[in-house]
Amino acid sequence: MSVALLTPTNTRVRINTIFCLGQNYAEHAKEMGSSAPAAPIIFLKPSSAVIGNGEDIVMPPGSLNVNHEVELTVLIGKTGKNIPPAEAYEYVAGYGVGLDMTCRDIQLEAKRAGHPWTIAKGFDTSAPLSPFVAAGTVPDPHALEITLSVNGTVRQHSTTANMIFRIDTIIAFLSTIFTLTEGDIIYTGTPEGVGQVRSGDIIDASIGGIGSLHHRVH
Numbered sequence: 001m002s003v004a005l006l007t008p009t010n011t012r013v014r015i016n017t018i019f020c021l022g023q024n025y026a027e028h029a030k031e032m033g034s035s036a037p038a039a040p041i042i043f044l045k046p047s048s049a050v051i052g053n054g055e056d057i058v059m060p061p062g063s064l065n066v067n068h069e070v071e072l073t074v075l076i077g078k079t080g081k082n083i084p085p086a087e088a089y090e091y092v093a094g095y096g097v098g099l100d101m102t103c104r105d106i107q108l109e110a111k112r113a114g115h116p117w118t119i120a121k122g123f124d125t126s127a128p129l130s131p132f133v134a135a136g137t138v139p140d141p142h143a144l145e146i147t148l149s150v151n152g153t154v155r156q157h158s159t160t161a162n163m164i165f166r167i168d169t170i171i172a173f174l175s176t177i178f179t180l181t182e183g184d185i186i187y188t189g190t191p192e193g194v195g196q197v198r199s200g201d202i203i204d205a206s207i208g209g210i211g212s213l214h215h216r217v218h
C-alpha cells in the first residue's frame with residue numbers, strides 16, 4: 001500500500017505503521033461517555049485497511065453499527081526516536097484527510113470485555129485516505145476547518161484547533177515508545193458528531209486547504 005504525496009514531483013510513499021489517536025477532541029470524548037484523556041490513547045490500523053478517495057467503504061460482517069470519524073492525518077517523512085516537541089514538525093512530510101471507520105458495536109463490546117479494538121478499527125476499507133499535501137504548504141495544521149457530511153447533511157464540523165494533544169506532542173509521545181519511520185501515518189482523532197452510516201450512504205469529508213474524500217458505503 002502506498003499514498004500520494006503531492007509535491008512538484010508527485011511522489012508516492014509506501015505506508016508503514018498507521019497510528020491512531022482515540023478521544024483527542026474533548027467534545028467527542030464527552031459524546032463517547034468519557035472525559036478528556038490524561039495521556040494519548042493509541043491504537044493501530046493495518047495498512048491493508050487503506051483505500052483511496054472514491055473507493056467504496058465495505059461494512060464488515062458482524063457489525064450492525066459502522067460509524068464515520070473524519071480526522072486530520074499526518075505523514076511522517078523520516079526516521080526518529082525520542083523526538084523533542086520543538087523538532088517534531090521536521091519529521092512531518094505532509095497532511096491529509098482520513099476517515100477512521102469504526103464498528104461502534106464491536107468496539108463497545110471490546111471495551112466492556114477489556115479486549116483490543118483491532119477488528120472494530122482495522123477491517124478492510126476502514127482507513128480511507130486522501131493524497132497528502134506537502135507539509136511546507138500548510139502554515140498552521142491547527143487552524144483548519146474539518147467537516148463531514150452524510151448524504152449532504154453535515155454531521156461533523158469543527159476545527160483542528162480543538163485537538164487535546166497537538167501534533168508536536170503526539171509525535172514526541174509516540175517516538176518515546178515507537179521508532180517513527182518514513183511512511184508512518186498518524187490519525188489525529190475525530191471531533192464530535194460521529195454517527196452511523198448505512199449501505200448506500202454517501203460520505204463527503206474535507207479539511208480546509210488539505211483536501212477532501214468522497215465515498216459510498218457498500
Ligand code: MG
Binds near residue numbers: 020069071
Ligand atoms: Mg478516530
